[in-house]
Amino acid sequence: MNATPAAPRLRPFAQVDVFTDVPYRGNPLAVVVDAGGLDGGTMQQFANWTNLSETTFLLPPTQPEADYRVRIFTGSEEFPFAGHPTLGSAHAWLEAGGVPRCDGILVQECVAGLVRVKRDGARLAFAAPPLTRTGAVAEEDLVRIAAGLGLPREALLDATWLVNGPQWIGVLLESAGQVLAIRPDYAAMEGLKVGVIGPHPAGSAVDFEVRTFIPGDAAAEDPVTGSFNAGAAQWLIGSGRAPGSYLAAQGTVLGRAGRVHVEALGDDIWVGGSSVSCIEGFVLL
Template identity: 35%
Template sequence: MTTRSFPYVTLDVFTDTRFGGNPLAVFTAAEGLRDAEMQSLAAEMNYSETTFVLPPADPANTARVRIFHRTAEMPFAGHPNVGTGYVLAGLRPEAGDVLRFEEIAGLVEIRIARDATGNAVGAEIDAPQPLTVLGTLPVAAIAPCIGLVPADLVTTTHIPTRASVGVDFTLVEVTHDALARALPDIATYRRVAEAHLGAGDRLSIFLYARDGNSIRARMFSPLSGTWEDPATGSANATLAALLLSILGGDEARFDVTQGVEMGRPSTLRLRAWRAANGIRASVGGSCVPVLRGAATL
């Protein structure tokens, strides 16, 4: 029986310190892998997400990138794009400083950040879609999902809001004290997801506490296998776009710290701006390589 070997690398994203940030596995030459094999490999790696790099449909683009979390494929995600861009910048220097990835949610542009010697140190990505506000959820329903009471939620800027720039998150502002105390209740999560989103739908709750343009955040998505995520680029980009839409102005920038409670501190840089087709957002940060190997199937 013929065996097939698929190389991969792992790295930490949104950090300049190994074993901080959000881990990511990148299968750098995934052509020949079946869908079920990609899903099984993502479950085996057991990271928030794993990416699979394939030839692009349009040769003008850099690659087609598929993103899987532990239980399903995602149309778009932040840290997988930042990390995959960083990896390909090292493997394909001829690709230059601007990469374009074909994904389910659309075309994603990745701008590579380099140090003084020209080595890639990180990346910034633009979310593939403008802000879409999908609705709101009751404070009384969301608070117990995360082990809090309604008084812990801050509603002066917005109530819990479902929004997307490529993937759906429920954005919830809380007090600084409540942010540290939050803890998912899986049974309540399931009840709320069924009652408000339809049975089986993904419910990802992104909590944040804000001081001006400085933000502390946490993200819980236990129904899709991620109890807590140390750095969620797509959720942070969605938050930046939502805040700009509410607070006004032509552009907004935010610095976010996430993952502290998990022992994996992450730093994300956000930008949102008004464009002809709506409010757009970007997220960027540094990356650190960790491991490399091959999967034999």
């Protein structure tokens, strides 16, 4: 016999702008702060309704080491991990009165496992999760990506799989100018999630420019992407192409001013940024 669904009730809700300290210049995230009792179908339906790249739902943890649990949904699927939802959820949890078990470090439980989030002054930063797939990208995919970016194949200086939940392919270009000049052809890249990164000239205010493209039924460029930046940092720092600490810009072409702070400390690479709550209230779920 099927259980009767619980009656909807008002639940605390926040809409957080992530990777920015200026409202409406980063990447927005919807957060249902108290999602107790909601099933996955209801979460998916609400995430589809918000029409944002991701919506998160905060729950009590099931593992003793964790401070809270989060489920992360796009409009069509659940993600095991994503970067800007991790930082935005941590921000919302703290603003709702959450107190971490360990001072200065939060432990988030998600489908991908436990993710550490630290307070870094006014910013939050997550420890980049291990990559579950790396390595060479098939030549036929690189040809498609080059066409989708409107570039000759030889302009792709290097490329690799960077999978840490989302199935990213990372592409390195010669310069930030090349990255900013891309006018994507999503049809050419159908079925591939592509992140592109290129260095700014020495002495610039930021070190790298990043753009991420997600072809599909709702082809889109993501404003600021924590998961890709985490994978790219592991790749670029590990190969000596980037210093152990750098600042990346993303969202410039979209009129955003996303700033992603990357720092390698010991065995960890921390990916961080500021967050600001733009909407607070209640949602009926």
